[in-house]
Amino acid sequence: MRPWGAGTLVCHVLLVEAADGLVLVDTGFGTQDCRRPARFGRFRRHFFRPSFDAAEAAVTQLEALGYRRDDVRHIITTHFDADHIGGLADFPDAQVHVTATEVRAAMGSRAAPDRIRFRADQWAHGPHIVEHDIAGEPWRGFAAAKELTGIGPGFVLLSLPGHTLGHACVAVDAGHRWILHAGDAFFQCGTLDENPRVPALTAFENAVAVDRKQVQDNHSRLVELYRRGDPDMMIVCAHDPELFERARATATA
Template sequence: MKIHHLNTGTMCPMGRRLVNGTGGLFQRARMVCHCLLIETNNGLALVDTGIGLGDIAAPERLGRRWLRQTAPRLDPAETAVQQVRALGYSPNDVRHVLLTHLDRDHAGGVPDFPHAAIHVHRAEYDMAVLHKPAPPEGRYVTGQWSHGPSWSFYGETGEDWFGFKGVRALGDREADILMIPLAGHTLGHCGIAVRTSDTWLLHAGDSYFHHGQLDASPRAPMMLRYFQRKVDMDRNARSANQARLRELKLNHGKRVAIFNSHDPVDYENCRCGAH
């Protein structure tokens, strides 16, 4: 399977040293929305969607506070649908969208692929869409799925994958794409594992925010640590899963390349083939 690494939304909050770990306090930081476009035997599959055209047309739906804090560029050329077109495909070629979770900077492009099946953990759907249980106020942007997409749900049970319970996301058609439950950031948060020729890629979503958090001696800039704690829905689960990812990197780092959604270092390493 050919895999494209896409940045589907650049965010430029103030305080580069506190976010990226380098630069000045009054410089703009850089964060990305790291998505995957996978050429499968059953059409294209997209892992996360980043910011969508609807978000750019009506940015107020993203929330004034979120816009002020993250300072996204809102560039239509960065949207997943425009990058799919730039690669020579039609949006209708995207048959499957696999979401790590339904936060606004991950699901914004869902309406841009109205014919795709939307794959998500059942617990994430229950909270974000059905409000069972009710989510924290303002956490989700329901307009990102108000068009009524075709949902496909997953649970906690599945086959073993390096000690994690992985579920075959596309069934027997694509046995090498797995959804890995990694709850904590949200209750239904997942990672998406994709097998390449002889290794795996693990898109870990928002399980961690800075590459240093998977080091033997974990580290991350202060603002990212604060933000992570602030948005945790289950801190104990997030901490436990982050520790499991650290162990996975330590024991199987040559077989599994792990990256998160927003770290520009992870993104550039993937684009350059370092992962």
């Protein structure tokens, strides 16, 4: 995506090999978005200017790695914004894990902002949704965490509302480290250094947040975790290309 004044953004998803199949964290845009860009909404297309390149879709990339789409057994979503769940229909057999609060906001709300924000045609195929109420034990400074034992060991859903009502982060044990996919809990790597360098992204982050104070609190929590410098923890977000390149460069480190 190339939003006005903000450079180039990615839609960073994780593909994880688990014991009984593949797991995706978010999906980014899907092949149906590429065929029908109107699914993303007129304002979003104008502001974000996504490429809608089917070669970048998660399903295309995993098939290039030799997998089949039905190898994906589970999808864990940080939230239901269109650029995070556009690929759900590419994996119709997967279970889709999401917070119950996010499901209510996306599918049950009659409020005009929610109807504009969430795109019902992205779940019109009837995905197998598994709702989670997060009220578990604290995890590395996060107050509410839930281990997704139904998927397997090493998957933790962390409640971090603010960007949306049911937004969550997803922690994955990659063996040599944990990867914390923070979704849209922050938009740019400078946030972790308390020096966000792209004003347009800061302005947009504030504009679309359902709770700006909660977003700021989330930033403080993530900064604290980042400053601790835990060697077994890498923090990434959904859209920052620098963090994406760092993660890719150290994938086997």
